[in-house]
Amino acid sequence: MSQPGLPKYNSLDEALNAIRGLKDDPLANAGTNIVISRGNPQAKILLVGEAPGPQENIKGKPFVGPAGQLLDKILQSAEFDPEADVYITNSVFRMPPGDAGKNFRKPNDKEIEFYRPFVFEIIRLMDPLVILLTGNVACQAVLQKTGITSLRGKWIEMDRRWLMPIFHPSYLLRNQSREPGSPKSLMWEDIREARRKYDELSGA
Ligand code: URA
Numbered sequence: 001m002s003q004p005g006l007p008k009y010n011s012l013d014e015a016l017n018a019i020r021g022l023k024d025d026p027l028a029n030a031g032t033n034i035v036i037s038r039g040n041p042q043a044k045i046l047l048v049g050e051a052p053g054p055q056e057n058i059k060g061k062p063f064v065g066p067a068g069q070l071l072d073k074i075l076q077s078a079e080f081d082p083e084a085d086v087y088i089t090n091s092v093f094r095m096p097p098g099d100a101g102k103n104f105r106k107p108n109d110k111e112i113e114f115y116r117p118f119v120f121e122i123i124r125l126m127d128p129l130v131i132l133l134t135g136n137v138a139c140q141a142v143l144q145k146t147g148i149t150s151l152r153g154k155w156i157e158m159d160r161r162w163l164m165p166i167f168h169p170s171y172l173l174r175n176q177s178r179e180p181g182s183p184k185s186l187m188w189e190d191i192r193e194a195r196r197k198y199d200e201l202s203g204a
Helices: 012-020 054-059 066-077 109-126 135-143 169-174 183-202
Strands: 037-039 045-048 086-089 130-134 156-158 161-166
Touching: 012 109, 045 109, 045 135, 054 066, 066 169, 066 183, 086 109, 109 135, 130 135, 130 183, 135 161, 161 183, 169 183
Parallel strands: 045 086, 045 130, 130 161
Antiparallel strands: 037 086, 156 161
């Protein structure tokens, strides 16, 4: 599950240091900070997000703004401790600067492609059993396809790992309904299924 085009690192720390030292990445000139991960690098679940937003850019950790607070609640609802049971990273490691009056935007294809080999090195070296891909950007980075509405909730086996696309928590912040079939209720089903798979794979 690693990709050509990047030297292989010997440890996760070595890969994280290489990412921290990036100077020629497509967002280097944006002047935003490198934000890579939080949580437990020994965890058996990796969650991949999109890119840092303004709060993450300031604090240097992924998912610490409003979407991150919701993400923590979702994980906790399935009795995952976000700091102990999960390692959290992104598909793109700097906040893409905004245009049209917004202070950030979605990452573009070129940015996703540049950081992809580093995301795959994190996966290889962290060696999770389960990977949750939040939203279309993470699906594009790891699966090289999008279509979250049909991908979500379905397991994909890749090199002995189990990957599941789930909605991005920001999408849930924009869709508050809890009716059956709503994004929130589907997320609830998906995180419970992730818990079931995790228990099965880890022999809990
Ligand atoms: N959204 C993401 O996908 N990642 C973050 O780190 C913050 C918000």
